[in-house]
Amino acid sequence: MTLLPPVLRHRNFALFFSSLFISNTGIWMAQTAQGWLVYDLTGSATLVGVSFGAFGIPMLVLPYFGGLLADRVDRRRLMAMMQTGAAGIALIITALVASDNIAVWHLVTASFLQAVVNSFDQPARQALLPDLVPVEDLRPAIALNSVVFTGPAFIGPGIVGLMIGTLGWPLATAFLVDALSFFVVVAGLLLMRLSPFLPAAAGRDSFFAGLYFAAGHAVILPTLLLAAVTSLLGRSYQSLLPVIAEDVLDVGIQGLGLMASAAGLGTIAGALVVSSGRRLPRDGALALLSAVGLGLLQIGVAYSTNYAISLLLLFLLGLLITFMTTGIRAILQLLTPREMMGRVMSLNTMAVIGLGSTGGFILGPLAEATDVSLALAVTAAAMLLGVAALALSRRVLRAA
Template sequence: MTSTPPFTSTPALATTPAGSAASATTPEPTSEPARRPSTFAALRIRNYRLYFGGQVVSNTGTWISRIAQDWLVLQLTGSPLAVGITTALQFAPMAFFGLWGGLIADRYSKRRLLMITQVVMAVLATVLAVLALTGAVQVWHVYAVALGIGLVTVVDNPARQTFVNEMVPRDLVRNAVSLNVGNFQMARLVGPAVAGVLISAVGVGLAFAVNAVTFVAVFCALAAIRSRDLVPSAVAPRGRGQVREALRYAVAEPRVRWPIVLIFFVGTFGFNWPIILSAYTQQEFGGQAQVYGWLNTALAVGSLAGALLAARTTSSRLWVQFAAALGVGLLILAMGLAPGIAVFVVLLVATGVVSIMFNSLNNSTVQLATDPVLRGRVMSIYMLVFMGGIPVGSLIIGAVTDAFGPAVSQTISGVIIVVAALASGVIAMRQAGLRPHLDLHRESGHLMTITPVDERVRAA
C-alpha cells in the first residue's frame, strides 16, 4: 500500500465547487519557500520595522490596561462573571458588525483607517483613566468603554491584520504575521508585571493613563511609514453582495474553512484567560494582584516562545493546525486537573506555546490562501468567528466558574476542544477523500498512514 503525504493543502483540499464565488477569483499561489526564513526576517523591511516598534509600545500599554480593567471590575463587583461580561462587551461588536468592518478595510486605505482607530482608542483610554483617577468610576463606565473599544476594533482588526501584506513581500507574510503575534505576546510578558506594580503602588487609574499615552507611538510609526515602499492591496469596487461573496469563498475554500472552524472552538473555550486566571488567583492562589500578574507573565513566556517558533515555520499543511488545536485542548484539560500552582504554571507556559503557534499558523494560512481583493472581508470573517466566539465563551465559562470554580470550567473547556479537534479532523479527511489506516505490523515504518479512498478500494 502506498501512502500519501500527511494531510497537506493538496488539490483535493484546495478545490472549490464550480460556479461558486470562490471559483470566480483564484487566490495567489500558496507555495512556500524551500528555505526557512530567519526568525526576524521581516524586520529587515523598514516600514514593517517602524510599525513593529510602535506596536511594541502600544501593545504593552494595552496589556497594562487589560490587567487593570479586570482587576478594577473584580474590585467593584467581586464576580468573575462581571469580568466575563466586560470581555463579552469588548468582543461582541465583532459578532454583529465584523463583516462590514472587513468590507471597509477592503475599500479604503488601511494605513489611514489605522491612524483613525488609534486616535479613537486613545480618547477612550483617557476617559477611563480620568474616571479612575478621580474616584468616580463605576462598573457601568468600564462596560461602556469596553463596548466602545469593541466598536472601534470592528474596523481596526481587519485593517491591522491585512496591512502586513502591504509592508512585506509575499514570502515574508507568514513570518511577519508570526512576529506580530510575538509582538503582542512580548507585550503580555512586560505589561502584566508592570500593571501589577502600578496597581499595588498607585492604583488602577495611572495604569489606564499609561495606556492612553502609548497610542501615540503607533500613530507616529504609521505617520513615518514611507508610502512609496508600500504595495497597496487591490481595492474592492463598490457593488452588491460583497459580504455574501466573501462568505461563499470562506465556506468553499478548505484552507480557509477549516482554520475558521478550529479557531471558533479554541477561541470560544480556550482563550478565556481573564476569567480563568483572575478566578484562580482569587479562589486558589491567595488573591494578590502580583500573583495575577505573574500568571499572565507565565502565559506570555510560553506565548512568545510559540510565536517565535511559528515565525520560522513555512508549512501550510492542515494537519498541523488540527494537531495544534488538539494539543491546546489536552493542555487545558491537564490544567484543570493540576494539583497545585507549580504544575499549573508549567502547564500554563506549555499552553501558551502551543496555542500561539496554532493561532499564528491559522491566521497566516487564511491570509495566504485568500484572494487579495477579498482578504479584508475574509479576515473579518476569521476574526468575527474568533472574537465573536469569545463573548459566548466568556459568559459560559464565567457562569461555570462562578458556580463550580475555575478547575471545573478548565476541565470542561479542554474536553470540548479535544472532541472538536478530533471530529473536525476526521470530517476534513473524509471530505478530502482521505482515510487514516492503522498499520499494526508497521511494515511501512509508520504506525499510521493516510491514503485516498479509491486507492484503499483498489488495495482491497
C-alpha cells in the same frame, strides 16, 4: 550577527510590529487592571466574565463591516483613525478611575466601545500585513504579528503587578499608559512608506463576495471553523485568571500579573521558533496539533493548585496558541486574493476575538454555578471534541 528575526529587516513591518507591541503592552496593562478592579468591586466571577464578554459582542458582527471598508479605503488611514478613537475611550476610563468615580458599568461600556473601534481596526491591520513583507516572509511575519497582542502579556501584566502591587502606584496609571500607547501606533503608521492603495475591483467589492468566497472554499471554511471552536472554548480561560489567582492559588494581583506574563512569554517563544525558520509541520497540521495541546493544557491549568506548575502550563499554552494562530492565519492569507483580504480576515477576527471574548459569558456563570476548575475542564473537553470532529471530517485541512 543580530538576534532579531530576519523579517524585521523590512522597514514597514518593523514599524508595524514595534508600534503595535508597545501599544498592546498598554492594552494588557489595562486588561489586567480591569479584571482585578471588577473582582475587587464585586467579588463576582460572573461580572468579571461579563466585563470581558462585553468586548466580544460587537466583535461577533461588526468586523465584517470593517473588512468591507478595509477593502475599499486606505487601510493605513483607517487604522490611524481607529487608534485615535481607542485612545479617547481609554482617557475617559483613566479619569473615572483616578477620581474614584468608576463603576462596573463604566468598564463594561468601555469594553463594548473599544470593541466597536477594534472591529474596524483589526481587519485593516490583518489585510495590511501582506503589503509589508514579500510572500516568502509571510509565515514568520504572521508568527511575529501574533505576538503583537499576546507577547505583551509577558510585559504588561507584570508591570501592573509591580506598579500597583509592589510600588503602590494608583490603578489609574495602567489605564493612562494604555491611552497614550495608542498614539505610538499612529506615529508608526505615518512613518511607513507604502504604495498607493488599490480598492477592490468592481464585482469583488460587494458585501456578500467575501462570505461566498469563504463558505465555498474547501480549506478556508474549516480553517475558520477551527479558529471559532478554539477561540470560544479554548482561549477565554484568560477571563478567569483573576478568579484563579485569588481563590485557587491565593497569589494576589502580583501573582496574577506573573500568570498572564507566563502565557505572554510562551507566545514570544513560539514566535521565535516559527520565525527562526525551523522545520515545522504544514500549516493545517500545525494548527490542529496545537489545538489538541491547548485543550489538554487548559485541563491542567484547571486542576493545578501549585503556582509554579500553573506558570509552566500557562507558558506552554502561550507557545501553542502562537503555533495555532500562525497556522490558521498563514492558510487564510496565502489562499485569499488581495482584494478580498479585508473581508476574509474579518471573519477570522470575528472568530478569534469575538468568540474568544464572548466565551467569558459562558465561563463566568459556569464557574459561579459550579467552580472555576470544572468550568475550565468542561469547556476544554468540548473544544477537544470539536477539533477532533474537524480533523476527522476535513482531511484537506490536515494537508493544508
